[in-house]
Amino acid sequence: MPTEFTVRGSHTAFQSPERGTVMATLxxxxxxxxPVYNRVVSDLDAVKKSIQVLHNPEHGPVTWWATKHIRTWANRPWNQDGKQLPLVHHASISLEVKFQDFTKLTDWVGRHVTETAGFSLDGVVWALTENNRQDLEKAVRTRAVQDAARRAQEYADALDLGQVRPVAVADAGMLTMGISPMDGGGSAPYMRMAGMAKDSAGASELELSPEDIEVSAQVDARFVAE
Structure with a gap:
């Protein structure tokens, strides 16, 4: 009667990001x-012009950008004594700008943080290009299957059962009846908020450090040894 082995294989890889998408708000x-609405419109026009001179879908440094609709709302704040204050009006718009040159990204963000009063940086999403992401995911899944095979063979060798052969391979969790696949990884862009650092002269400067992209995969596999 064949002996059955059910194992889980995994693998994780890291790769430097190729794109950084700035998430900002005016x-x-x-x-x-x-006047609040007009100020946002005016600043948005200036920011758009600064993006357009950098925009080139193929060669960058900006490969894509987008803005949302301007939001307006109002509220009546309360002071520390519990008294309701006069109405305050708000206007804002979100924008996303994708860079392939991270030096240009830092320069562009630093310029608007210091020169555009209503500009605030919400974060930067670091990511791979679509083709390289798919290639890396494929390589990681392959290594996860190889890891499962190695584990199964080690069990068989410990029992002196000879060579194992695969009978089933699935995403993690799918070999158990009624269980959905686990999140076995993929391209998870890393988001990091902007930080401020001090240079040697004591002045503040923007520090944006791209983080490696982590891609991982897990598979479940069943092997038998005769």
Missing amino acids: GFEGPALK
Whole structure:
């Protein structure tokens, strides 16, 4: 009667990011809606112009960008004594700018953080290009299957049962009836908030450090040894 082995294989790889997408917001508030709205529109126009001179879908440094609609709202804040204050109007718009040159990314963000009053950096998403992401995922899954085969063979060798052969391979969790696949990895872009650092002269400067992309995979496999 054959002996059956059920094992889980895994593998993780790291690769330097190839794209960085800036997530930013332009926003103002004030006692009247019109000047607040007009200030956002004016600053947005200046930011758009700074993006357009860098935009080239194939060669960068900006390969893609987008903005959302301007949001407006109002609220009546309360002071520390529990008194409701006059109405405050708000206007804001979110934008995303994808860079392939990280030096240009840092320069562009630093310029608007210091020169554009309503500009705020929400974060940067570091990622791979689609083709390289798929290639890396394929390589990681292959190594995870190889890891499962190695584990099964080690069990068989410990029992002196000879060579094992595969009878089933699945995403992690799918070999157990009624269980859905586990999240076995993929390209998970890393988001890191911008930080401020001090240079040797004591001045503040923007520090944006791209983090390696982690891609991992897990597989379940069943082997038998005669």
